[in-house]
Amino acid sequence: MTVTEVVPDNTIEVLDHGFVRLDDAMADDLSVVNGARVSFARRKTEMEEADEGLIRFLMRDRHGSPFEHNAFRFHIRCPIFVAREWFRHRIGSFNEFSMRYAKATDEFYVPAAEDVRTQVGKPGAYSFERVDADLAEEARTELEALYEEAYATYARLVEKGVARELARSVIPVGAYTQFYWTVNARALMNFVSLRNAEFAQLEIRRYAEAVERFFAQEMPVTHAAFVANDRTAP
Ligand SMILES: Cc1cc2nc3c(=O)[nH]c(=O)nc-3n(C[C@H](O)[C@H](O)[C@H](O)COP(=O)(O)OP(=O)(O)OC[C@H]3O[C@@H](n4cnc5c(N)ncnc54)[C@H](O)[C@@H]3O)c2cc1C
Numbered sequence: 001m002t003v004t005e006v007v008p009d010n011t012i013e014v015l016d017h018g019f020v021r022l023d024d025a026m027a028d029d030l031s032v033v034n035g036a037r038v039s040f041a042r043r044k045t046e047m048e049e050a051d052e053g054l055i056r057f058l059m060r061d062r063h064g065s066p067f068e069h070n071a072f073r074f075h076i077r078c079p080i081f082v083a084r085e086w087f088r089h090r091i092g093s094f095n096e097f098s099m100r101y102a103k104a105t106d107e108f109y110v111p112a113a114e115d116v117r118t119q120v121g122k123p124g125a126y127s128f129e130r131v132d133a134d135l136a137e138e139a140r141t142e143l144e145a146l147y148e149e150a151y152a153t154y155a156r157l158v159e160k161g162v163a164r165e166l167a168r169s170v171i172p173v174g175a176y177t178q179f180y181w182t183v184n185a186r187a188l189m190n191f192v193s194l195r196n197a198e199f200a201q202l203e204i205r206r207y208a209e210a211v212e213r214f215f216a217q218e219m220p221v222t223h224a225a226f227v228a229n230d231r232t233a234p
Contacts, residue, residue, distance in 0.1 A: 007213060007217065010214070012210040012213065014078070014206050014207050014210055015079070015203060015206060016109060016110060016112070017107045017176050018076075019076070020075075020076050020210035020211055021074065021076070022073075022218075023074060023075045023180065024073045025071065025218050026070055027218040028070070028218065029051070029219050029222050030047055030051075031066075031069045032067055032070075032219075033054055036054060036066040047221065051221075055221050055225050056225045056228065058234060059225040060225075067184070067189070067234055068184045068185070068186050070185050070219070072185070072214065075179075076178060076180075076207065077176055078177065078178075079108075079176055079177070079203065080173040080177050081173040082201075082203050082204045082207060083179060085204050086204065086207070089191050091186075092181055092182060092183035093180075094180065094181055095179060095180045097179065099165070099168040099171065100168075101164070102164075103158070104154055104167075105177070106151050108144075108151075108175050108176065109175075109176065110140050110144055110174075111143075111203075113137060114136070116130070116136035116139045116140065117130055117131060128202070150171060154167050154170050154171060185222060189215075189226050189231075189234070190233040191211065192212045192231070196209050196212050
């Protein structure tokens, strides 16, 4: 799939039980153009060639604020450890599933065999390499067994009357959570520049790829300018 193809149902499945769904967007390239052209009391209703050049100029010279007049609202389902990395991105709004109020999910992330990896090298300069098939299968089996035991303990404690907010202590960070994330294009570009990147962890990178596809779908000229600018957010 190329990044500009429209995604059916606005949902991209990620990992074994996750997804990125574009719930709604108020976002187009024209919002960038008009955000910038208001300096000269000018407003466009349609994109023209010169406007594409203007977007490239704004991106290159890091005039960032015109890229903020838009919003993407995503619904995301991902493992808790991915959400923890995601929530470090402070420019945006989040609301997350609560294990205080609702029963914990019994769906957990088990990596595909080809995604089980080892780290080689020193801190700050690791490379990640696939492990052999036997170790991959062993890791998957160990994870499944641990998840099963953790969830059974959780269910037992809740059944006996322990509050969900406390019983959740046994739930591993491989459990799936879900949240809404509303973000403007400038902060979104910062997110994908860091997370759809070589040094990002593989799992969040898969999610960032999905986010980037929606960004390209809604704001193709801005996305192309971002890519041309070495994927540096303005
Ligand atoms: C590969 C990788 C490894 C990482 N490893 C670690 C780690 O080991 N430990 C760890 O704690 N974190 C780690 N992080 C998280 C990282 O430090 C950032 O917290 C995270 O990527 C969010 O980036 P951000 O601050 O640019 O995004 P946002 O919070 O969305 O901010 C966007 C931009 O707004 C501006 N901004 C936001 N808040 C402030 C502020 N308070 N002051 C000034 N400017 C602000 C900055 O220009 C910032 O780039 C890692 C991230 C990556 C990608």
